[in-house]
Amino acid sequence: MKIPMCTGCFNCILKTEKKCPHYESIKYINNKIDWCDAMIITSPVYSLQVSGQLKNFIDHMSYNFHRPKYFNKKALIITTTAGVDAKEISNYIKEVLTFWGINTTYKLPIVYRNAKLEIYDKQIDKVLNEVFANTGITWLIQGNDVVLKVSKTESVQQAKKTEIVGVVTDARTGEAIIGASVAIVGTTTGVITDIDGKFTINNVPSSSKTY
Ligand SMILES: Cc1cc2nc3c(=O)[nH]c(=O)nc-3n(C[C@H](O)[C@H](O)[C@H](O)COP(=O)(O)O)c2cc1C
Numbered sequence: 001m002k003i004p005m006c007t008g009c010f011n012c013i014l015k016t017e018k019k020c021p022h023y024e025s026i027k028y029i030n031n032k033i034d035w036c037d038a039m040i041i042t043s044p045v046y047s048l049q050v051s052g053q054l055k056n057f058i059d060h061m062s063y064n065f066h067r068p069k070y071f072n073k074k075a076l077i078i079t080t081t082a083g084v085d086a087k088e089i090s091n092y093i094k095e096v097l098t099f100w101g102i103n104t105t106y107k108l109p110i111v112y113r114n115a116k117l118e119i120y121d122k123q124i125d126k127v128l129n130e131v132f133a134n135t136g137i138t139w140l141i142q143g144n145d146v147v148l149k150v151s152k153t154e155s156v157q158q159a160k161k162t163e164i165v166g167v168v169t170d171a172r173t174g175e176a177i178i179g180a181s182v183a184i185v186g187t188t189t190g191v192i193t194d195i196d197g198k199f200t201i202n203n204v205p206s207s208s209k210t211y
Contacts, residue, residue, distance in 0.1 A: 038074040041054075041076070077105055106131055136151040167196070176195075
């Protein structure tokens with residue numbers, strides 16, 4: 001993440017984030033955050049704070065304090081420290097994310113002492129299960145690493161969910177048919193046509209067929 005230091009120009013707050021002089025450097029990660037269901041935000045404790053790198057990123061995202069929009073996202077916060085303040089810094093990150101609109105956060109403050117991990121708050125497996133529930137992401141712990149596996153087919157299918165609209169007419173007369181059943185093949189998802197013979201089915205995987 002090579003982002004120049006925030007210069008405090010206020011463009012992101014007073015104009016739009018696209019007017020940030022460093023927008024080209026941050027737009028990739030901004031787009032990823034806009035797109036994701038859940039994010040992992042992590043930092044070592046450096047001098048009783050988050051790392052300078054993360055703080056600089058948080059400064060570049062500070063327009064979110066004024067225009068929060070991430071209400072449906074979840075976040076897993078992981079902080080590491082040699083001895084002190086892992087909890088305090090995870091609380092700080094949680095507070096920042098709350099201002100961005102993220103209300104569902106999980107904290108994993110980790111302290112390295114004698115090369116042995118100490119994890120406060122919830123147990124790691126409980127946290128990871130909650131964070132990645134229904135996301136198509138599975139995880140496993142290898143040593144001190146959490147390895148995430150993304151099910152591509154599932155996320156692609158989710159992304160391709162679409163809306164089907166149409167009109168049912170009598171093949172002979174061409175007149176609209178009111179109250180006809182239209183359903184997705186192989187599912188119980190279906191609707192009834194309205195008084196103009198029209199129907200709409202939402203959230204349909206793009207590969208579906210109707211009958
Ligand atoms: C510049 C710097 C400042 C640090 N400040 C603290 C601190 O204030 N408190 C603390 O317990 N550990 C501190 N540490 C230790 C780091 O928190 C620790 O190395 C890190 O969490 C472990 O991650 P790592 O394996 O990437 O080093 C500091 C380390 C560095 C390099």
